[in-house]
Amino acid sequence: MGPEGMPSGPMVMIPRCSNVTRVTSQITLFVNPTAGRGRGASAARPAADALRGAGFSVRTVLGEDAPDALRRAREAVDAGTGALIAVGGDGLMSLALQAVAGTGTPLGVVAVGTGNDFARSLGLPVKDPARAGRLAAEALTAGTVRTIDLGRVGTKWFGTILASGFDSRVNDRGNRMRLPGGRFRYDLAMLAELAALRPVPYRIALDDGPVREIEATLVAVGNGPLYGGGMRMCAGAVMDDGLLDVTVVAGCDRRTLLRVFPQVYRGTHLDHPKVTVHRARSVTLRAPGITGYADGEPVGALPLTARCVPGAVGVLAATR
DSSP states (O other): OOGGGOOOSOEEEGGGSGGGGTOOSEEEEEEOTTHHHHHHHHHHHHHHHHHHHTTOEEEEEOOSSHHHHHHHHHHHHHTTOSOEEEEEOHHHHHHHHHHHTTTSOOEEEEEOSSOOHHHHHHTOOBSOHHHHHHHHHHHHHHTEEEEEEEEEETTEEESSEEEEEHHHHHHHHHHHOOSSOTHHHHHHHHHHHHHTOOOEEEEEEETTSOEEEEEEEEEEEESSSOBTTTBOTTTTOOTTSSOEEEEEEEOOOHHHHHHHGGGGGTTGGGGSTTEEEEEESEEEEEOTTOEEEETTEEEEESOEEEEEEEEEEEEOOOOO
């Protein structure tokens, strides 16, 4: 990451993105009004003001639910919008990626959710919609985007991490719980999964290599370094290197996991003897009774194959 939130990585001229050249003056705000406990609705205005102040026409897309929102975002992209500016948290960023990946339409990020791992991974502003809007406007005016890779599982694109094992079981349990609300639900789910901790028999294949059989606590496949609200599970992942980082935490007891877990926020867990890292263009994971979560959203039961798609999307970023 460069100075003051300026992301590093290749910068290219927007004309490489074919959709952008059709209608460059009209920009679409893709908004989740409930993101960040209601911050999404209030964040849309300063972001829109920054874009309009730079001379762009702005229209807003909302949805009644996630499928409806995605349909509307795709319609905007198909109609030739100059950019899709996502205003919300990682859930909305995931929907936005489904709409723009592989189309040539650049993505702007106004991160106002609770985790904001996609924006943090790119060094973009978090919970500062006015600044994020100005950055997007500057990039559009200058005609630059940063191209990054995405992961893909089946038809699902992801920008950060495909999680499986202990962390996905926490998600499963948390999603089944009705009370309490908010983050506390997942804290309780984590405690329950710790009490039931057991290693998972994985079969892992990297690219065209042999199948590896391993007892693991979790396996995380990262296009980017972060998930779970700032956990650097795949700390060494680079979002434009054409590779996925595969972090394997071998089977361990509760005491070891509790000792290693706080290190995830600094990325120093990668030095622990129970942790190994691999890099590959594609990864196939097989394990019984495990659901995969990509960018925090369920993508289905294992087996799953994740592939890195180089240069799959352009992100609006500050000029150098």
